[in-house]
Amino acid sequence: MAEAAQTISDHIHKMLDDLTRAERQLALSVLENYPASGLGPLTALAKDADVSVPTVARMVQKLGYKGYPEFQAALREELKAKVKTPIAKHDTWAEAAPSGHILNRFTEAVIENIRLTLGQIDPTAFDHACDLIADVDRHLFIVGGRITHTLAEYLFLHMQVVRPHVTHVQSTSNTWPHYLLNAKEGDVFVIFDVRRYENNTLKLAELAHERGAKIILITDQWRSPVHQLATVCLSNRIVVPSAWDSATTTMLLLETMISSVQTLNWTQTKARIEGLEDMFDQTKLFRKFT
Amino acid sequence: MAEAAQTISDHIHKMLDDLTRAERQLALSVLENYPASGLGPLTALAKDADVSVPTVARMVQKLGYKGYPEFQAALREELKAKVKTPIAKHDTWAEAAPSGHILNRFTEAVIENIRLTLGQIDPTAFDHACDLIADVDRHLFIVGGRITHTLAEYLFLHMQVVRPHVTHVQSTSNTWPHYLLNAKEGDVFVIFDVRRYENNTLKLAELAHERGAKIILITDQWRSPVHQLATVCLSNRIVVPSAWDSATTTMLLLETMISSVQTLNWTQTKARIEGLEDMFDQTKLFRKFT
């Protein structure tokens, strides 16, 4: 086997001197568009480098691999590792804890979730969702399920500050049909639904959709069935080393959305926040600092 | 052939709706380790995604390729092109969005918060907190404030599954003195308090402390005044480009704690989760999948 510590391309560079002319020509061709060319069939590589098939086979073994497939596997491994951003393979996050400690394992998983979630998000769709939520001419309904209702409430709390006409609906409660009576065309529903997807939520979404409301769905990577009715669907990776799924990534997306909406409605928000601050000062519910 | 203008991963995303369950599962797995996993043998991919070999063959054709090798060739082409473009611009999280987009700015700030928070955490204190929370001989009180009560509730929801004797107290409500009557020496209070720190929360903490209860405080980097009474104090960075503070880091810490407690009480938790699943199945409130 080849050494582990370094990349394969480094390894090839080091070996360059020990290679013969044709082999060197081949090696340089591999490095030319690395690593793509090494991932194709041996024959193609040989033709590409303008060397013969046995030369490839010989060189690969000279590099220390048992065969071409093993070489390819190594390249794939390296590629896999490379795609993860440098920050993601920060092996220990809690430096004082061993790398196997749950603090590090969990954090690593969440960072990976964030990377994958953000990597696949469509900024246009995201912006569109924010525009809809920021539009005060539309009534805003926020719908959460059994677990997600905490996230829904978090959004609700902030939207209350940013704009009027916000309603928090719990899909698990019996009261939601009443809210729906008030929903009219063009209104916006932000619906949270992660596995296990809730039948109530789906029904609510269907009714909302029938009434011509826009639906913004916040779900997981497997996507709630609601997504077929949704104007915008934002999906999150939620898998972590735990018996439950993680809401952290969703929280991040949510807060980003809040921040964005807040900016869109800034003049309104500013006035409302100041009003709130005054009230806090008067009620002395909060302390100013420390 | 697949369209050229976009990346294959985009294309897969677009097709997600037209795919069946197993195919979607496979597609998501391909995106998980993109593009490395798609460059290995078909058999390996199938095993990786936990689907059958024919499923892979079917999906690849559904995506518009003549066969798996053609699909691989397309992936290689894309990889080749990607490496060529000016220095990997992987400093952005949402690749499709400009680096100044709120999605990237916000995420970057949160990652930095996580890094700083985890970097300064004391694993021993953390473990101690988890032990206290997992101890079923102690009654567990969970206390949240105006904003943080959503986090408190999130913890409460999970602790309800993991163990008995859990109470959720809202410091802003008028009912909390009643709960306190039941608190006895050795009981545990998990208290959330971030700026602006709430007077009610502090009073509640004082009373709990007088009664000999242990206090686990979850706060921000400036630390709530409650920390003088706390047995364990976990502080989080919460600053983001927004008018409000971020709860994402706190959520991460919370979920890590939940995961850890869950492991400590695993035999109990397992039985309780299974009971819960049965109940869900019976009430048909939730759908099994997709």
Place this chain on the structure above:
DNA sequence: ATTGATGTGTGATAAATGTTTCACAATTGT
């Protein structure tokens, strides 16, 4: 120039591996 050692390409081929497809059973949701 001749020699011999080394490296390289050719073409063929056997073996291995990977791919595609089939019929059928099992499962799942409607």
Place this chain on the structure above:
DNA sequence: ACAATTGTGAAACATTTATCACACATCAAT
């Protein structure tokens, strides 16, 4: 109970890989 989806096992098929023998080229040393 029906239709759609999926997995199983197997077989047929295609491709790829690893080698071989051999011819040819190169080059350094005699």
